[in-house]
Amino acid sequence: MIRWYRAAIGWLKARNPLQRWTMAGALLVLLLAAGGFAVAGGEGGSPVWFGGRPPESAAEQGESDAADSGAGPAAAAAGGKRDQAGSAVSAPPRIHEFADKPGTPERPLPSPTAPIEIEEGNEGCDYSYGDRTICVPWEFPDGVTDGCAWLRERGYKPLKVNGRDRHKLDRNGDGIACGDGD
Amino acid sequence: MTDVGFAHGPQPVPMWSPELRRGLSRILVLTALLVTGLAAAAPAQAADNLVQNPSLEASTSGFPTCWEKSGYGEHTFSIGTTTDAHTGNVASKVTISGYTSGDRKVMMLKNATCAPKVTQGRQYDLSVWYKSTTVAAALTLFRHDASAGWQYWTDLATLAATDAYKQKTVRTPPLPAGTDQIIWGVSLYGPGTLITDDYSMADATALPPTPTCTDGVACTKGRWQVMPYQSAVRGIHAVVLHNGKVLLVAGSGNSTTEFRAGTFRTAVYDPANGSFTNVNTPEDLFCAGHVQLKDGRVLVMGGNKDYPTPDGSVGFKGLRSSYIFDPATNKYTKINNMQAGHWYPSATIMGNGDVISLGGLGEDAKGTAFTEYFKSSENRWLAWNEVKQSWKWWGLYPTMVLMQDGRLFYTGSHTFGAGLPGTGASIYDYASGSITDVPGLQDKDYRDQSMSVLLPPAQDQRVLTLGGGNGHTNVDAGRLTDIIDLKAASPKYVAGPPIPQGTLTGGAAQSSKQGKMYVSAVLLPDGTVFETGGALHNRADPVFEASIFDPISNTFRPRMATDPVPRSYHSSAFLLPDGRVMAIGENPGNGTFDNRISVYSPPYLFQGARPQITSVAATNWGYGSTQQITVNSPVVRASLIRPAAVTHSSDPNQRFVELPMTVSGNNIGLNVTSNPNIAPPGWYMLFVHGANGVPSIAKWVKLG
Ligand SMILES: [Cu+2]
Numbered sequence: 001m002i003r004w005y006r007a008a009i010g011w012l013k014a015r016n017p018l019q020r021w022t023m024a025g026a027l028l029v030l031l032l033a034a035g036g037f038a039v040a041g042g043e044g045g046s047p048v049w050f051g052g053r054p055p056e057s058a059a060e061q062g063e064s065d066a067a068d069s070g071a072g073p074a075a076a077a078a079g080g081k082r083d084q085a086g087s088a089v090s091a092p093p094r095i096h097e098f099a100d101k102p103g104t105p106e107r108p109l110p111s112p113t114a115p116i117e118i119e120e121g122n123e124g125c126d127y128s129y130g131d132r133t134i135c136v137p138w139e140f141p142d143g144v145t146d147g148c149a150w151l152r153e154r155g156y157k158p159l160k161v162n163g164r165d166r167h168k169l170d171r172n173g174d175g176i177a178c179g180d181g182d
Numbered sequence: 183m184t185d186v187g188f189a190h191g192p193q194p195v196p197m198w199s200p201e202l203r204r205g206l207s208r209i210l211v212l213t214a215l216l217v218t219g220l221a222a223a224a225p226a227q228a229a230d231n232l233v234q235n236p237s238l239e240a241s242t243s244g245f246p247t248c249w250e251k252s253g254y255g256e257h258t259f260s261i262g263t264t265t266d267a268h269t270g271n272v273a274s275k276v277t278i279s280g281y282t283s284g285d286r287k288v289m290m291l292k293n294a295t296c297a298p299k300v301t302q303g304r305q306y307d308l309s310v311w312y313k314s315t316t317v318a319a320a321l322t323l324f325r326h327d328a329s330a331g332w333q334y335w336t337d338l339a340t341l342a343a344t345d346a347y348k349q350k351t352v353r354t355p356p357l358p359a360g361t362d363q364i365i366w367g368v369s370l371y372g373p374g375t376l377i378t379d380d381y382s383m384a385d386a387t388a389l390p391p392t393p394t395c396t397d398g399v400a401c402t403k404g405r406w407q408v409m410p411y412q413s414a415v416r417g418i419h420a421v422v423l424h425n426g427k428v429l430l431v432a433g434s435g436n437s438t439t440e441f442r443a444g445t446f447r448t449a450v451y452d453p454a455n456g457s458f459t460n461v462n463t464p465e466d467l468f469c470a471g472h473v474q475l476k477d478g479r480v481l482v483m484g485g486n487k488d489y490p491t492p493d494g495s496v497g498f499k500g501l502r503s504s505y506i507f508d509p510a511t512n513k514y515t516k517i518n519n520m521q522a523g524h525w526y527p528s529a530t531i532m533g534n535g536d537v538i539s540l541g542g543l544g545e546d547a548k549g550t551a552f553t554e555y556f557k558s559s560e561n562r563w564l565a566w567n568e569v570k571q572s573w574k575w576w577g578l579y580p581t582m583v584l585m586q587d588g589r590l591f592y593t594g595s596h597t598f599g600a601g602l603p604g605t606g607a608s609i610y611d612y613a614s615g616s617i618t619d620v621p622g623l624q625d626k627d628y629r630d631q632s633m634s635v636l637l638p639p640a641q642d643q644r645v646l647t648l649g650g651g652n653g654h655t656n657v658d659a660g661r662l663t664d665i666i667d668l669k670a671a672s673p674k675y676v677a678g679p680p681i682p683q684g685t686l687t688g689g690a691a692q693s694s695k696q697g698k699m700y701v702s703a704v705l706l707p708d709g710t711v712f713e714t715g716g717a718l719h720n721r722a723d724p725v726f727e728a729s730i731f732d733p734i735s736n737t738f739r740p741r742m743a744t745d746p747v748p749r750s751y752h753s754s755a756f757l758l759p760d761g762r763v764m765a766i767g768e769n770p771g772n773g774t775f776d777n778r779i780s781v782y783s784p785p786y787l788f789q790g791a792r793p794q795i796t797s798v799a800a801t802n803w804g805y806g807s808t809q810q811i812t813v814n815s816p817v818v819r820a821s822l823i824r825p826a827a828v829t830h831s832s833d834p835n836q837r838f839v840e841l842p843m844t845v846s847g848n849n850i851g852l853n854v855t856s857n858p859n860i861a862p863p864g865w866y867m868l869f870v871h872g873a874n875g876v877p878s879i880a881k882w883v884k885l886g
Contacts, residue, residue, distance in 0.1 A: 067251065069260040071280075091317040091340040091806030091856040092372055093533070095587050097255070097283070098334075098643060101671045102609050105616040109551075109573040116549030116575045118497055122598050124653025124720040125771070127494030133436050135771035139656040141719045154722050155772040162493045 126166055129177050130159035136167065136177075148178035158182075232298035232306070232383040233290065238263065238272045246272060246288075248296035252367070255284010259370075266377055268311040268347045273379035276370045287322060288378065290365035292332050297363040298383055302356075303734060305818065307386040307845070308366055309351035311379045314343050317806060318372025320856065321352060326363035334669060335361075336641045338842040339853035340806035341368060347379075352853055353386050353843045355639060355709075355819065359735045386845070388818050388873040397788040403743040404784045412777040414458035415447040417766035418468065418752045422825035423509040424478040424865035424882050426759050427452045429461075431482070433468030436752065436769055438489050441466060450512055453758055453781070461512050465503050471527035471542070471579075472827050473835055476535040476863035476886055480507040480827070481556060482514070483539050483563075484524030490547075497547045500525030504556075504563060521566045522552045526578035526597055529827070530834050533588055533858035534558070535886070538612060541576035541596075549575040553612065572615050577602055579832045581634045585668055586643055586859045588613065591620075593634035593647050594664075594675075597830045600627035600652050607666070607675060622675030624662045628652045631699040631751075633831040637733040638709040639821065639840030640860050643668040646731065648713055649681055651699035653720040661697030665736065682740030684727020686718065687748075698725040700831055702755035704763050705823055705838045707869035707877035708786055709733065712742070712763055715749030721771035724748030730784070745780045756826030756833070759867050759880040761787060786875045793817050793870055793878045796848075803885045806856030809841075811868075811881075813848050818873045820852050822866035822885065837861070841868075854885070861885055 121138035129136040136151065136159065144150045147167050151159075158179035161170050169177035176182070238246035241263075245251070251261045257278050264275040274288040290297055300306065308321065317340060325335040339352040357364070366383075370376045395401035416435035422428055428451045434441035446463035470485035487499035500523030505514040524542035527550075531537050537556035544550040551573050555564045576582075581595040594607035605619040606626025623629065632650025636643075645666050651659030663678035681701070683692040698716030706712050714728040728742040745765050749755070752769035762783050768776035799810040811820075820841040826833055839861040844851035850870075855861055863886025871877040 068262055069258075071258045090804050091320075093805065093857040093859065094318075094320045094337050094340070094369075094371055094855075095857055095859070096334070096669070098586065098669045099589075099609060099671065099673050102618040102620060102673060105618045106574075106604075106608075108615060111571070111573055112551055115546060116551060118543065118547065118549060118599070119654075120494065120497070121654055122497055124598065124656060125494075127490050127492075131438055131773065132489045132492070132494070133438055134773040135721045137656050137720050137722070137771065138654055141656050141658065141723075151772075154770065155774065157772075164493065 128162045128164040134159060148182055151178055230384060233381045234296050236381045237270050238274060238379060239270045248291050249288055250291050252289045253284060253286035256282040257284060259286045261286055264377055268379035273377050275377045277375045278370050278373050281373050285369040285371040287367045287369040289367035292365055297326060297365045300357055300361060300364050302359050302361045304385060304387040305356055306354045307351055307384050308354065309349055309382045310368060311347050311349050312341060312368060313345065313347055313377045314341055314374060316372050316374025317343050318370060318374060319376050320369050320371065321366065322369040323364055323366040325358065325361045327360045328362050329360060340856045351844050353845055355840050356734055388816055390873040394790045395788045400788045402785055403741065404782055406743050406745050407781050408746055409456065409779040411456055413766060413779055415449045416775050416777065419472060419829040420754045420756055420766060421472055421480050421827040422756060425509050429480060429507060431467050433463065433466040433485055435468060441489060453764065459512055464514055464516065465501060469525050471524065471529035471539055473529040473531050473537055474825065474827055474864050475558060478509060478865045481537055482507060483520060483529060484527045484542055486525055487523055487545055498525050498543055499523060499545055499547045500543045500550065502545065518562045520554045520563045522550045524550055528580050528582045528834060530582045530584055530590060531862040532584060533862055535863045540582060541578055541580045551575045570612060570615050572617055574617055579830050581832050581834045583636050583645055583834050584859055584862060586857055588859050591645060591668060593645050594623040594626055594629050595632045595634040595647050597631055598653055600630055600654065620673055623664050624677060625660060628660055631831050633701045633703045635703045635705060635711055636837045638705055638838035640837040641840050641855065646678060648703055649698050649701040649716060656720045658696050659699040659718050678736065679738055682727060682729045682738050684725050684744060686723055686725060692725065700750040700753060702831060704755050704757050705836055706757065706784060707761055707821060707823060708871050708875040709819065709838060712784060714745055714755050715753055715765060717750035721751045724750050747776060747778045747780050754828045756828050757823060761877045761879065786877060789874045789876050792876050793872050795870060795878050795881050798881050798883060801883055803854055803883050805854060805858055805886060807854050808844065808851040809854060811850050811852060813850060813870055816872060817870040820870045822861060822868055824866055858886055
């Protein structure tokens with residue numbers, strides 16, 4: 001990866017400014033086109049083999065229909081999403097119209113324009129204590145008054161404070177949380 | 183049998199000649215012997231046919247009494263009777279020409295007198311004589327629930343096409359709780375003609391043998407064994423391989439020391455001899471996603487690009503990398519990158535063998551909203567312009583269960599990151615891009631590291647979600663369980679029974695509301711769910727509790743033996759092919775890791791001899807087929823269980839697929855679902871079990 005990157009940079013440095021600007025322009029056009037395509041949804045063969053949401057109008061499964069005969073759309077079997085023709089050997093999948101009225105679908109989302117921020121303490125750990133494989137709880141369980149005692153009972157050793165001491169576990173301010181004298 | 187034409191001799195003979203008397207007496211004796219023999223051999227079958235008007239001969243207003251015309255969907259059809267009968271003069275006939283959707287069928291009437299009365303928990307042999315020009319014909323059952331009324335239950339078998347009358351017999355699974363009547367018939371769900379006649383239904387419940395267990399408490403609680411050796415790697419990810427071994431993936435194993443040293447670990451563990459084979463691990467697959475592909479190789483996606491910065495201000499970063507592990511060579515092969523990084527992605531195999539992966543954190547430590555699509559036939563992840571994006575942020579390890587129509591059910595079970603909008607559960611249709619919230623999940627923001635399972639059998643389309651907490655607020659984890667029936671038109675979770683309670687470190691009993699997160703749920707070959715392990719708080723305070731959930735009665739059998747090893751964060755439990763449950767991993771907040779391995783023998787392993795599958799006619803199974811096996815003793819149920827690929831209380835692909843049986847002594851036909859969404863392609867463990875619930879050791883078969 002790095003070797004590839006260095007080679008590319010080397011090659012670029014060897015170009016004159018005009019060549020570089022031309023390439024940058026071409027790249028920009030390409031990127032814009034691609035972005036437009038992404039926003040437009042990029043139609044083209046859905047890669048799903050079959051299945052998907054059944055039609056809204058589906059009748060209740062097993063609802064009695066006493067008719068002697070009936071008609072559906074003509075020639076619907078041809079080119080249907082399930083391969084009915086030539087299925088003499090293996091049965092077509094028996095798929096039911098279950099969960100066909102699950103409620104109102106969510107409004108489709110646009111492509112995100114900003115990163116999806118993850119709240120600090122996502123894993124429930126305050127990493128400002130000790131190594132990042134140690135997990136001092138972001139919040140201590142209800143009723144815990146002595147954080148250091150709680151941690152010690154659970155096998156935590158004294159922990160280096162990395163800048164911030166939200167839980168006030170370093171009472172003597174020596175940079176070590178739940179150390180001697182805390 | 184009695185109207186044999188023996189009196190049609192060509193020449194006149196004297197009345198009551200000695201020959202005639204001899205002949206008559208022989209016939210009489212033979213008949214008597216036959217009747218006695220039949221009655222003794224199969225009292226139930228010979229005695230009662232539970233079907234009313236089984237040969238369709240009696241009629242009311244021009245249609246067989248106790249039968250009705252039924253069906254739904256878009257297709258051109260005719261439905262009525264024909265004189266082309268198997269016996270008598272009437273058979274039913276259904277024809278479909280143009281077909282788009284739905285089915286057409288002649289069914290038993292849903293009323294008190296016509297619908298056969300049944301008893302919950304019992305099994306019945308159903309049989310029908312038929313002719314059919316198509317294989318798009320399925321034996322369909324509805325059940326009457328004493329409280330909820332009539333509802334679709336299941337499809338038991340696919341009927342092969344046949345020009346001449348043929349009989350199809352198949353046994354129901356044990357009837358769900360609350361069932362007091364069932365009706366059934368054959369559904370035509372494609373173009374063709376189907377004729378049916380001479381239905382029968384008889385109780386086929388086998389009584390369990392008298393219990394013989396002499397193992398003390400293990401008889402009812404089972405027994406744990408802690409292995410005398412430890413795991414060679416931190417078993418954060420466990421994938422059961424179709425050679426019976428277990429892939430254990432650690433990557434850096436949540437150790438910054440290993441990460442900095444570039445030491446990433448994987449081992450293949452052999453439960454048969456306790457050996458570990460080291461596997462060269464090219465990148466940090468810690469907190470990757472994984473699933474077995476249809477050929478039995480393991481697709482691994484994402485993992486850990488970096489640990490948080492020392493002050494925690496920038497969190498874990500996800501890898502875009504993906505690898506395929508091959509059990510034949512014990513090697514990882516790198517494939518193309520995904521569109522974005524994923525730390526804690528989901529992985530669900532679809533009915534066509536493709537894989538959809540969602541959620542997790544990206545290379546920038548932010549949420550990844552890309553849908554990733556692995557195309558099995560091309561052995562690659564599709565590029566951004568080939569994938570239909572929903573741009574939804576699904577959180578971390580969102581449990582996405584494949585539904586019978588190819589949609590994904592997000593169960594609401596996840597890791598970390600509570601507080602996402604919505605009801606906590608939803609249905610995601612990749613094909614259309616639509617996402618619809620599903621109501622009813624209790625306390626949706628307190629289901630961090632709960633576990634969801636598709637309840638046995640997969641055909642029933644019910645999901646159970648168990649426990650969970652909230653690692654961020656660190657409140658006590660809960661006892662909630664929720665069950666959803668995805669067969670309903672508008673599915674919603676309903677509250678299930680609370681998780682039974684156990685003890686905390688030191689033996690103190692849990693208080694009334696205390697439950698557990700990091701819970702493991704394992705589908706057992708007797709069709710129950712074993713739940714074990716867990717903890718009360720974020721990476722602290724393990725809960726020692728295990729119980730067995732019975733999906734037939736919807737209740738827990740509490741107080742199973744408990745794993746002596748705490749099993750909280752980074753722990754998993756899963757089924758071994760010999761019917762035992764293996765548990766591994768424990769990574770409490772103090773940064774240590776417990777590498778002990780525990781193995782649980784459920785009570786069913788103490789109840790006497792195990793049935794054996796003595797032969798399996800074919801290893802490669804097709805959908806909608808009937809597969810022949812032989813067994814050495816009577817069995818009441820057969821199933822395919824998908825081997826585990828589990829981490830962080832998440833194994834969305836875990837499923838128990840019912841194989842309704844066609845029983846002829848020790849020769850058993852296993853009726854395989856026609857729907858790949860019920861059982862996605864791949865290797866499965868084939869189990870049978872006896873009336874006492876004692877399962878066989880699994881045989882491996884490859885489906886699809
Ligand atoms: Cu993790």
